[in-house]
Amino acid sequence: xKPFDKVAIIGVGLIGGSxxxxxxxxxxxxxxxxxxxxxxxxxxxxxxxxxxxGTLDYKEAVRDADxxxxxxxxxxxxxxxxxxxxxxxxxxxxxxxxxxxxxxxxNLDKISRGKGFYFVGAHPLAGSEQRGVAKARADLFEGxxxxxxxxxxxxxxxxxxxSAFWQEIGSRTTVLSPQEHDKVVALISHLPHLAAVxxxxxxxxxxxxxxxxxxxxxxxxxxxxxIWTDIFFTNKKFVTQAIDNYIKQLKLTKDLIRKEDKSRLxxxxxxxxxxxxxxxx
Amino acid sequence: xKPFDKVAIIGVGLIGGSxxxxxxxxxxxxxxxxxxxxxxxxxxxxxxxxxxxGTLDYKEAVRDADxxxxxxxxxxxxxxxxxxxxxxxxxxxxxxxxxxxxxxxxNLDKISRGKGFYFVGAHPLAGSEQRGVAKARADLFEGxxxxxxxxxxxxxxxxxxxSAFWQEIGSRTTVLSPQEHDKVVALISHLPHLAAVxxxxxxxxxxxxxxxxxxxxxxxxxxxxxIWTDIFFTNKKFVTQAIDNYIKQLKLTKDLIRKEDKSRLxxxxxxxxxxxxxxxx
Numbered sequence: 001x002k003p004f005d006k007v008a009i010i011g012v013g014l015i016g017g018s019x020x021x022x023x024x025x026x027x028x029x030x031x032x033x034x035x036x037x038x039x040x041x042x043x044x045x046x047x048x049x050x051x052x053x054g055t056l057d058y059k060e061a062v063r064d065a066d067x068x069x070x071x072x073x074x075x076x077x078x079x080x081x082x083x084x085x086x087x088x089x090x091x092x093x094x095x096x097x098x099x100x101x102x103x104x105x106x107n108l109d110k111i112s113r114g115k116g117f118y119f120v121g122a123h124p125l126a127g128s129e130q131r132g133v134a135k136a137r138a139d140l141f142e143g144x145x146x147x148x149x150x151x152x153x154x155x156x157x158x159x160x161x162x163s164a165f166w167q168e169i170g171s172r173t174t175v176l177s178p179q180e181h182d183k184v185v186a187l188i189s190h191l192p193h194l195a196a197v198x199x200x201x202x203x204x205x206x207x208x209x210x211x212x213x214x215x216x217x218x219x220x221x222x223x224x225x226x227i228w229t230d231i232f233f234t235n236k237k238f239v240t241q242a243i244d245n246y247i248k249q250l251k252l253t254k255d256l257i258r259k260e261d262k263s264r265l266x267x268x269x270x271x272x273x274x275x276x277x278x279x280x281x
Numbered sequence: 282x283k284p285f286d287k288v289a290i291i292g293v294g295l296i297g298g299s300x301x302x303x304x305x306x307x308x309x310x311x312x313x314x315x316x317x318x319x320x321x322x323x324x325x326x327x328x329x330x331x332x333x334x335g336t337l338d339y340k341e342a343v344r345d346a347d348x349x350x351x352x353x354x355x356x357x358x359x360x361x362x363x364x365x366x367x368x369x370x371x372x373x374x375x376x377x378x379x380x381x382x383x384x385x386x387x388n389l390d391k392i393s394r395g396k397g398f399y400f401v402g403a404h405p406l407a408g409s410e411q412r413g414v415a416k417a418r419a420d421l422f423e424g425x426x427x428x429x430x431x432x433x434x435x436x437x438x439x440x441x442x443x444s445a446f447w448q449e450i451g452s453r454t455t456v457l458s459p460q461e462h463d464k465v466v467a468l469i470s471h472l473p474h475l476a477a478v479x480x481x482x483x484x485x486x487x488x489x490x491x492x493x494x495x496x497x498x499x500x501x502x503x504x505x506x507x508i509w510t511d512i513f514f515t516n517k518k519f520v521t522q523a524i525d526n527y528i529k530q531l532k533l534t535k536d537l538i539r540k541e542d543k544s545r546l547x548x549x550x551x552x553x554x555x556x557x558x559x560x561x562x
Contacts, residue, residue: 187484187487188490191484192495192499198530201553202527203472207560209466211406211425211426212407213474214473216497216501217476219494219497220494222554225547225551228550229546229547240538243534247531249483250475250476253478253479254521258517260517262510265513266510268478272481273502277503278488
């Protein structure tokens with residue numbers, strides 16, 4: 001794809017920093033400018049080569065940018081979008097990396113319509129329990145899925161350009177509605193996160209006995225608290241549904257254990273094993 | 282420690298094979314003989330150097346052995362112990378690697394008393410979702426915890442010898458009663474296993490979206506069905522209690538999400554993150 005003249009990354013953490021590194025490595029931007037609230041993050045990001053320039057001034061970062069990428073926790077994205085919208089160039093492409101999409105997309109669809117820029121929501125299913133630009137990697141998105149959103153307000157050519165950008169930095173893109181996206185991640189990301197957190201709480205008195213199985217199963221419970229409260233609150237409906245379904249499954253299995261129903265329990269375990277074995281490592 | 286003249290390993294899979302490899306590497310046995318139902322496992326084990334000799338005949342394996350190690354699924358251990366007991370040498374040390382301890386230890390305490398050998402229950406918290414001697418490794422127990430059991434029937438000198446053996450092959454040993462053991466593993470191993478299984482079931486319709494977080498959290502759901510039904514049925518009381526407590530925690534968190542109680546939810550997440558960060562990697 002033709003490189004963007006100026007890419008502005010709003011939020012220079014693990015995700016924002018990795019986007020900068022990948023975009024520069026792949027030659028997708030003549031200039032990458034990053035903005036965030038912390039001077040040290042900007043310095044680290046420049047040192048790593050994730051940015052050509054860092055600034056604390058959102059206005060300066062966004063001015064004349066052809067591509068603006070919002071890489072912050074969900075509610076910050078919504079708040080920031082409102083603040084920077086007046087300074088975004090007409091015709092610019094705006095995308096994001098927020099973990100839930102319904103709230104972000106409905107807000108940004110509204111804002112962008114009034115201001116003459118194009119918004120395409122995105123969620124790269126990459127990252128980890130770690131945060132901060134120090135952990136950023138040019139290959140973070142390599143082979144990872146990135147879900148892009150499409151609504152009635154989405155401009156088809158903007159969607160193509162946004163898809164091309166996320167693909168160029170390594171992701172496998174899929175297009176869903178914001179609601180479909182939120183339902184999928186409730187099951188594949190938000191519920192597992194809660195499951196891990198509650199395992200740590202439930203086993204709190206015996207954590208000194210943890211083995212490798214427990215460590216793997218609960219790795220994501222080390223994630224950042226602020227990011228995750230945002231995620232759960234902006235995906236309340238699907239997350240609470242997912243918890244209800246999960247509890248239902250747990251109760252069914254508890255019942256099979258109570259009754260020592262070996263044939264049904266082992267059939268269930270075999271089905272699950274074959275589903276899990278089928279997922280790429 | 283002084284090497285054993287003859288060590289018999291009953292069940293030559295991931296655990297039995299790894300015990301053989303480790304015992305031979307550390308010079309803990311003049312001869313290691315393995316027994317199981319499958320000729321191919323014995324051949325593989327001999328090829329890997331986990332055994333000096335393999336046999337399908339339990340009687341032959343056990344005869345004159347100074348150390349007998351039962352490395353099979355829980356209910357098979359109980360069944361096999363009854364069958365081989367008449368052939369175990371008087372004064373021999375018998376230990377096991379079963380994943381639950383109350384049933385095994387109460388059975389073996391009874392059997393050993395009548396037959397003049399010494400039993401000390403053990404559970405190495407090692408292994409993985411894989412099984413079979415092909416995956417056996419001499420360093421499987423290196424740094425892993427091994428819980429040994431102590432009851433009124435336990436001979437103190439046998440407990441010391443069993444501890445020394447498990448330590449020599451690399452484990453960090455701890456002594457608990459069988460009931461304490463079963464309560465600990467219900468929380469640190471059995472509940473996480475179920476949590477992973479139910480996550481796969483709940484997210485079954487969207488598994489093609491799994492990211493690295495989901496894969497880690499559900500790795501142990503790939504474990505063997507037969508081994509795990511045994512585990513759950515022989516630890517029913519503590520496992521069902523653990524499930525109940527887990528469901529209680531999930532419901533509390535669901536409520537905080539429903540009410541958007543940011544301060545309490547993020548306090549909880551921070552507490553859990555600090556507990557989880559504190560565990561060795």
